[in-house]
Amino acid sequence: xxxxxxxxxxxxxxxxxxxxxxxxxxxxxxxxxxxxxxxxxxxxxxxxxxxxxxxxxxxxxxxxxxxxxxxxxxxxxxxxxxxxxxxxxxxxxxxxxxxxxxxxxxxxxxxxxxxxxxxxxxxxxxxxxxxxxxxxxxxxxxxxxxxxxxxxxxxxxxxxxxxxxxxxxxxxxxxxxxxxxxxxxxxxxxxxxxxxxxxxxxxxxxxxxxxxxxxxxxxxxxxxxxxxxxxxxxxxxxxx
Amino acid sequence: xxxxxxxxxxxxxxxxxxxxxxxxxxxxxxxxxxxxxxxxxxxxxxxxxxxxxxxxxxxxxxxxxxxxxxxxxxxxxxxxxxxxxxxxxxxxxxxxxxxxxxxxxxxxxxxxxxxxxxxxxxxxxxxxxxxxxxxxxxxxxxxxxxxxxxxxxxxxxxxxxxxxxxxxxxxxxxxxxxxxxxxxxxxxxxxxxxxxxxxxxxxxxxxxxxxxxxxxxxxxxxxxxxxxxxxxxxxxxxxxxxxxxxxxxxxxxxxxxxxxxxxxxxxxxxxxxxxxxxxxxxxxxxxxxxxxxxxxxxxxxxxxxxxxxxxxxxxxxx
Numbered sequence: 001x002x003x004x005x006x007x008x009x010x011x012x013x014x015x016x017x018x019x020x021x022x023x024x025x026x027x028x029x030x031x032x033x034x035x036x037x038x039x040x041x042x043x044x045x046x047x048x049x050x051x052x053x054x055x056x057x058x059x060x061x062x063x064x065x066x067x068x069x070x071x072x073x074x075x076x077x078x079x080x081x082x083x084x085x086x087x088x089x090x091x092x093x094x095x096x097x098x099x100x101x102x103x104x105x106x107x108x109x110x111x112x113x114x115x116x117x118x119x120x121x122x123x124x125x126x127x128x129x130x131x132x133x134x135x136x137x138x139x140x141x142x143x144x145x146x147x148x149x150x151x152x153x154x155x156x157x158x159x160x161x162x163x164x165x166x167x168x169x170x171x172x173x174x175x176x177x178x179x180x181x182x183x184x185x186x187x188x189x190x191x192x193x194x195x196x197x198x199x200x201x202x203x204x205x206x207x208x209x210x211x212x213x214x215x216x217x218x219x220x221x222x223x224x225x226x227x228x229x230x231x232x233x234x235x236x237x238x239x240x
Numbered sequence: 241x242x243x244x245x246x247x248x249x250x251x252x253x254x255x256x257x258x259x260x261x262x263x264x265x266x267x268x269x270x271x272x273x274x275x276x277x278x279x280x281x282x283x284x285x286x287x288x289x290x291x292x293x294x295x296x297x298x299x300x301x302x303x304x305x306x307x308x309x310x311x312x313x314x315x316x317x318x319x320x321x322x323x324x325x326x327x328x329x330x331x332x333x334x335x336x337x338x339x340x341x342x343x344x345x346x347x348x349x350x351x352x353x354x355x356x357x358x359x360x361x362x363x364x365x366x367x368x369x370x371x372x373x374x375x376x377x378x379x380x381x382x383x384x385x386x387x388x389x390x391x392x393x394x395x396x397x398x399x400x401x402x403x404x405x406x407x408x409x410x411x412x413x414x415x416x417x418x419x420x421x422x423x424x425x426x427x428x429x430x431x432x433x434x435x436x437x438x439x440x441x442x443x444x445x446x447x448x449x450x451x452x453x454x455x456x457x458x459x460x461x462x463x464x465x466x467x468x469x470x471x472x473x474x475x476x477x478x479x480x481x482x483x484x485x486x487x488x489x490x491x492x493x494x495x496x497x498x499x500x501x502x503x504x505x506x507x508x509x510x511x512x513x514x515x516x517x518x519x520x521x522x523x524x525x526x527x528x529x530x531x532x533x534x535x536x537x538x539x540x541x542x543x544x545x546x547x548x549x550x551x552x553x554x555x556x557x558x
Binding site: 002009030037038040042047048051091095096099104108113175177182215 | 450
């Protein structure tokens with residue numbers, strides 16, 4: 001790989017990172033908090049590319065024996081492997097794969113495992129009470145639904161196919177990036193939205209004292225009795 | 241471009257144009273959900289790693305260009321056996337991810353730091369720093385001793401590996417890739433040249449590691465792990481191996497370990513100690529920066545030592 005090629009690849013990769021962090025695309029892969037660091041890293045890559053191009057243009061008429069940083073002359077595989085950096089750049093610019101969804105839910109066990117006894121404070125006021133799936137799950141499983149009784153609850157997530165073939169509501173929890181994504185699964189009863197997997201819905205309903213076991217890791221899947229639901233557009237930040 | 245058989249930039253541009261024209265068709269080819277998940281995990285490992293890679297590369301270029309050689313002679317104890325623990329503690333202070341510490345350690349060796357100390361730093365920096373330990377405390381609210389166990393075991397492994405290198409290591413195992421001579425260049429030009437060099441040496445291998453990690457993420461069925469959880473000795477080895485294969489960033493691995501609650505705390509400690517020190521993308525990057533002969537010895541030795549220390553400490557505590 002010569003300097004010219006390195007400059008083009010860095011420009012492409014840095015540009016791809018900048019474009020993804022400028023729009024909401026980066027939220028499909030990492031947490032919100034990484035954004036300033038992504039922008040800084042993208043700018044640095046672009047700056048390194050510009051400096052390399054500048055040196056390249058300046059040195060062009062000079063003695064060719066000076067070009068000793070092109071790596072391939074010395075038989076190292078390192079710089080040749082550098083071409084691989086084109087792949088994430090193309091992946092981000094051309095494909096921009098979607099956030100993790102129903103496929104991950106089908107293969108990975110739910111978050112709610114282990115027995116904990118936690119007394120949660122009462123739900124925030126409001127009818128319906130808007131909860132994250134994780135909060136609903138914690139309150140249902142670790143506190144036996146004590147704080148959920150007699151309340152209308154609104155949850156937002158995507159449809160995934162449960163172990164019994166029925167639609168469930170799910171969301172992916174990220175700690176850092178999609179490689180560590182773990183799903184949270186909520187079973188549905190009542191007016192179950194029969195929609196294809198990965199469709200986003202907002203459901204409203206009541207907690208029911210029923211749990212199922214996730215066959216993947218024996219974790220608990222709490223249930224919601226759905227009264228009403230509506231299809232929604234996927235949110236910008238799809239992870240919880 | 242006399243010695244270049246084909247103009248590489250020309251080829252690259254043709255590929256780009258082809259991809260741009262055909263990107264609909266390519267999109268259809270990639271419609272399979274599992275392939276989509278693979279792509280998402282691959283891209284996200286790269287996106288997550290980029291800031292840390294760039295940070296590490298810039299810091300290693302600063303070490304290469306702006307920090308005089310004499311500084312390291314003054315900053316570290318002269319005796320290598322003493323320099324090792326100092327390097328371990330220095331790793332605690334510097335918050336970083338494993339992707340950044342590989343080029344930094346390479347740069348330190350180039351600048352005359354004894355390899356044993358640089359390698360201890362390489363192992364300690366991603367494993368025990370304030371961010372990682374805070375994340376561990378948040379992920380294990382009921383087991384605060386996990387933070388101390390992780391910090392203690394990781395520091396012990398890093399320092400022991402440094403001393404082990406002093407006794408058994410051979411300098412010729414480390415083959416740093418050829419880098420253009422920076423000494424004659426103006427400082428800023430040398431800085432950018434060093435950055436570029438490291439981005440491609442470390443970055444290319446990072447891509448390879450991210451692909452491997454994405455493949456494992458998609459291909460290994462989780463229910464398989466569940467069956468291993470019941471057997472104490474096997475479960476420690478299983479989670480240590482999983483840490484190598486998954487290649488999760490050290491700032492996130494505590495949350496994954498917490499979610500593996502069917503496993504014993506000792507097994508999860510092994511996961512947390514091994515992960516930041518040995519994983520697919522690290523092995524790949526170490527091959528790129530230090531050479532194949534080095535990585536083939538260093539990674540298995542670190543793995544074995546990390547499993548032993550974690551298992552021993554876990555047995556004592558729990």
